[in-house]
Amino acid sequence: MTGKLTIMDYPLAEKRPDLVRTRGGKKLEDLTLAAVEAGEVALEDLRITPDALRQQAEIARAAGRPTLARNFERAAELVDVPQDVILRIYELLRPGRAKGKADLLEAAQLLRGTYKAEGMARFVEEAAAVYERRGLFSKRF
Amino acid sequence: MPDKPQGAPQIKVNRWRRFADWDERPLRLDKFAVEDAAAGFAAFSSPNDPKPGLEIESGKVKSMDGIAAADFDMIDLFIATHHLDLEVAPEAMAIPSHEIARMLVDMNVPRAKLVRLAHGMTPAKLAEVVAELNALEIAFAYSKMRARHTPGNQGHVTNAKDDPLQLAADAATAVAFGFDEIETTMRVARNAWSNAVACAVGAAIGRWGTLFQCSSEEAEELQIGMAGFTSYAETVSVYGTERAFIDGDDTPWSKAFLSTAYASRGIKMRCTSGAGSELLMGFHESKSLLYLEARCLCLQRGMGVQGTQNGGIDGAPVTCTIPGGVRELMAENLLAVWLDLECASGNDARPTESEIRVGAKILPYLIAGSDLICSGFGSILKYDNSFNPSLMNGEELEDFLVLQRDFEADGGLTPVGETEILDLRSRAVQAIAAVFEELGLSQPTADMMASVVAASGSEETRSYAPRDVSFISEAIKQRGINVIDVIRALARRGYRTEAQNLLNVVKLRVTGDYLQTSAIVRNGRIISAVNDPNEYLGPGTGYRLSGERRDRLMNIRDVLDRDEVLRNEARHAKTETRLIQYRTMGAAEPGKDPKEVLIGISPAFGLKIFRTLGGHPLSAVLDALISGIRAKGGTPRIVRLRHTADTSFLGLSAARLAGSGIGIGIQAKGTAVIHQRDRLPHHNLELFSNAPITTLEHYRRFGENAAAYAMGETPEPVVVPTKGQALGARFHAQVALIYAIETGLTEDGAAPEDVEIRLAEAVQ
Incomplete structure (x- = not known):
């Protein structure tokens, strides 16, 4: 990443199609109806990529929206995290689900270790500290 | 009573009958509540609201709005950590609130300058500033501060039977009237997948670009999004008190995680909040509606979501029972756009039986413009609305079109002629029937289809009942049918335009352009606060009707010449x-x-x-x-x-x-x-x-x-x-x-x- 995208590069689909690649390396112009019919394009090819999210983060930051940019950057880390893992961690973050701080720290470690999701891991660790302080590990019925 | 005059004949009348007339008006079905801050019934301020304040020590928040960092609840913690821009905060917090209020209505002060200040302001400070404004000033400030230049609108598409034929026809109809987003939900939760397919196909009729959401249980909604049927979500609710949040079975961190998950799947997302939710949930801490909503909005900006759906939402009816409640709903929408969030500005749950109160409620938004004026407008009849009736509904859609014409104001909708609607509805039921047949899901009869095309609402249809739908829905889910299967089915049956339209919407997620603030699709192009920013600086600037757009808005039916x-x-x-x-x-x-x-x-x-x-x-x-x-x-x-x-x-x-x-x-x-x-x-x-x-x-x-x-x-x-x-x-x-x-x-x-x-x- 060059880190040089500005609001002039937006929308990418119009202004910078050269930057756009699908997960399988296809270009935007390859995603035609004919290709879908021929079975050359699957749902997998229509997913967002970590690169696209980082590019959108740069644009958001250039547009003066740093918190939105940080969310896109965290999202870039989650692209390759499987759906069931995401739903499991979401569930764990809900009140009273984790029995103690260790459960959340373990989830953070999974994100960091297996999926290289450093920002997301720190976010879960931050939650663990807050939950401990606010007594959210107490069992709910 | 004054003294009785001498000699006046006694008049034995016990009631002026005008009161009896008034008793019969729809207005009297509305109930009104006394102001009672201790019970949470206070719109703009409560003795229990904290005073604005911020202390920063060696780059850390020491206290916020009178609460020491050690005593922060999790909402304070999240706001202090993720919302507050500590570089701007000392400057922003030092400006007297009435001065900032004046800047909000000063056309010479650019939006960007005010947005920057908001990022350094605490919830109590933000609330104190907008409370200085009267209703007209709030509407004006809203018009100046909303993020996207071009106004838009969102509609509900649901029906009382979860009938997919009607969903497809009504989705196509809503698209024709110009809704930028449509939202569905179900009478029976397990019908979510059928609703999703039907609306996705219906929204592909006529033109492409209407974004679509299927409001359902959090995990399932995300799965439906993953299958490619939906393109946005707005059911991620946040609350202004810690207890309400926990009672809602979430925390700021769990909701922020979910928001990030949506972005990671390339799905547009906004949060939901709004006055009255904490009150309804019984955890209001005796704080004012506005202050609690200011907390919600700072939280959302901190989470990094692009936008919000606020302005009461489910809490709008209770808010409208409180003195100043309607003005408060406007004020909280202003807070959202001032914080630079996309705003789907409520005008949603019907808060009154009085048509006068309905018209009065919508007007400021219509003339000020909004990213999405309603969130949403009931595009279907009231009884078919599975969310509950909206402020404006299928019954009143033409009234809205006329209001646009009266005020030469763009409410995002466009008049459509009878023949065009009939063609689109026919095409929609034929397309969804073809998809169902092609995928072996069901074979609707010609009579079912004809009854739906003509029907104003589900009471007039001879079509699927909720139980029939549940088999279709379960099959879609069990067999893992995704949007590519639907696109192929459309194409195979000759609905190539619709197949292409649907593919175009799914393709949006490849670049994620529509994840930016206030993004919608117009004429096949993404417009958002990035490439279509609101830069109002007085008369002659900001959004104006183009000649072509004006012609279309004026073209209502049955006009005399x-x-x-x-x-x-x-x-x-x-x-x-x-x-x-x-x-x-x-x-x-x-x-x-x-x-x-x-x-x-x-x-x-x-x-x-x-x-x-x-x-x-x-x-x-x-x-x-x-x-x-x-x-x-x-x-x-x-x-x-x-x-x-x-x-x-x-x-x-x-x-x-x-x-x-x-x-x-x-x-x-x-x-x-x-x-x-x-x-x-x-x-x-x-x-x-x-x-x-x-x-x-x-x-x-x-x-x-x-x-x-x-x-x-x-x-x-x-x-x-x-x-x-x-x-x-x-x-x-x-x-x-x-x-x-x-x-x-x-x-x-x-x-x-x-x-x-x-x-x-x-x-x-």
């Missing part, structure tokens, strides 16, 4: 010429007969115009007047006046020529006057000003009275009873067009002419 009025008259001309003949007999001389009553007819009477606004043929009107005059022993004479078309002068001129000094003046549209020779022009004896409700019997009695005046009597004036109809609204356009025809025939100085008429027997 001059040609149409003339065509109508020409139709009546044919019948009238069979019933009455007018013969001009030359210049009219003053009459000598003391019993003579003159009828002065207007220039176009019976020549260009043939019916009154009440729909009576002029032959019958003349016959009624003549019979009335004769019945009282008067002698009628008809004169055509060509120098004027004004009722008063028609009457006065006729009176001056009449042997009795009494004349009737009548315009072709039916307005009539009885006049007397020596009176001032506008001081007549009797007047029929409401032609549309004037009957032939009234005209006959009018003739009788004119003759009675001629005999020197003082008859009881004929009063045409009105029920208070807005006759001006119903008739004035037509009146103005018809009257122009009359005045067009007047000629200065043209002499009155005697006219002989011959009436066919059919008239008498």
Whole structure:
């Protein structure tokens, strides 16, 4: 990443199609109806990529929206995290689900270790500290 | 009570019956609550609201809004960590609130400058600033501060049977009316997948670009999004107190995680919050609605979501029971856009049974514009709305279109003609039926399809019932059918345009352009706060209707024009010429007969115009007047006046020529006057000003009275009873067009002419 995208590069689909690649390396112009019919394009090819999210983060930051940019950057880390893992961690973050701080720290470690999701891991660790302080590990019925 | 005056008769009346009338008005179904801050019923401020304040020590928040960092609850913690920009905060917090309030309504202060300040402000400070503004100032500030330049709108598409045929037809209809986003939900939760497929297909009819969401249980909603059917989500609710949050089974971190998960799947997402939710959940901490919502919004910005759906939402009805509640809803929407969030500005759950309160509620948003004016507008009938009725619904959609035209304001919707709608609805049910057949899900009959195309609502359809739908829905889920399967099915069955439209929406997620703030699709292009920013700086800037857009908004149905009025008259001309003949007999001389009553007819009477606004043929009107005059022993004479078309002068001129000094003046549209020779022009004896409700019997009695005046009597004036109809609204356009025809025939100085008429027997 060059880190040089500005609001002039937006929308990418119009202004910078050269930057756009699908997960399988296809270009935007390859995603035609004919290709879908021929079975050359699957749902997998229509997913967002970590690169696209980082590019959108740069644009958001250039547009003066740093918190939105940080969310896109965290999202870039989650692209390759499987759906069931995401739903499991979401569930764990809900009140009273984790029995103690260790459960959340373990989830953070999974994100960091297996999926290289450093920002997301720190976010879960931050939650663990807050939950401990606010007594959210107490069992709910 | 004051002292009882001596000798006054006692009046035994126990109620002014107007109160009984008022009891019957829909308004009285609304309940209102007293202001009670301790019980959470306070809109803008409560004694329990903290005072704004911020202490920063070595780059860390030491206290916020009077609460020491050590005592922060998890909402304070999240805001202090993720929302507050500590570089801006000292500057922003130091500016007096009334000064910032003035900047919000100062057209010379750019939006960007205010957005920067908001990022350094605490919830209590933000709330204190907007509380300084009155309702008009809030609306103006909202217009200036909203993120995207072009306004938009969102609609609900649901029905009481979860019928996929109707969902497809109604989605296509909503798309045609211009909704930028449509949202569905279910009566029966397990029908979510069927709803999703039906609306996704329906939204691909006609044009592409309407974003679609299926509101369901959090995990399932994300799965439906992953399968590619939906393109946005807005059910991620946040709350302004810690207890409400926990009771809602979430925390700021769990909701932020979910928001990030949506972005990682390339799905547009906004949060939901709004006044009244904490109150309804019973955890309001005796704080004002506005302060709690300020917390919610700072939280959302901190989470890094692009936008919010706020302005009461499910809490709007309770908020509207509180003094200042509606103004508070406007104020919290302003907070959202000031914080630079996309705002789907409520105007959602119907907060009143009063149509006046409905109209008043929507107006500021319509004229200010909003990213999504409603969130959403019930595009279907009230009883079909599975979210609950909206502020505006299918019943009232045309009212909204007319409001756009009245105020030349873009509410995001566009009038559509009957034929076009019928074509789109037919195409939609055929397309979803083809998809169902192609995927082996179901085979709807032609009768089911026809009943849906014609139906205004689900009570009129002979189609799927919720149980039938659940089998379809379960099959879609179990077999893992995704949007690519649906696109292929459409293409295989010849719906290539729709297949391409649906593919285009799914392709949006590849680049994620539509994840930026306030993104929608217009004419196949993404517009958002990034490439279509609101840069209002006073008159001549900001969003204005283009000529082309204005033409479309003005084009509502059934609009009168001059040609149409003339065509109508020409139709009546044919019948009238069979019933009455007018013969001009030359210049009219003053009459000598003391019993003579003159009828002065207007220039176009019976020549260009043939019916009154009440729909009576002029032959019958003349016959009624003549019979009335004769019945009282008067002698009628008809004169055509060509120098004027004004009722008063028609009457006065006729009176001056009449042997009795009494004349009737009548315009072709039916307005009539009885006049007397020596009176001032506008001081007549009797007047029929409401032609549309004037009957032939009234005209006959009018003739009788004119003759009675001629005999020197003082008859009881004929009063045409009105029920208070807005006759001006119903008739004035037509009146103005018809009257122009009359005045067009007047000629200065043209002499009155005697006219002989011959009436066919059919008239008498």
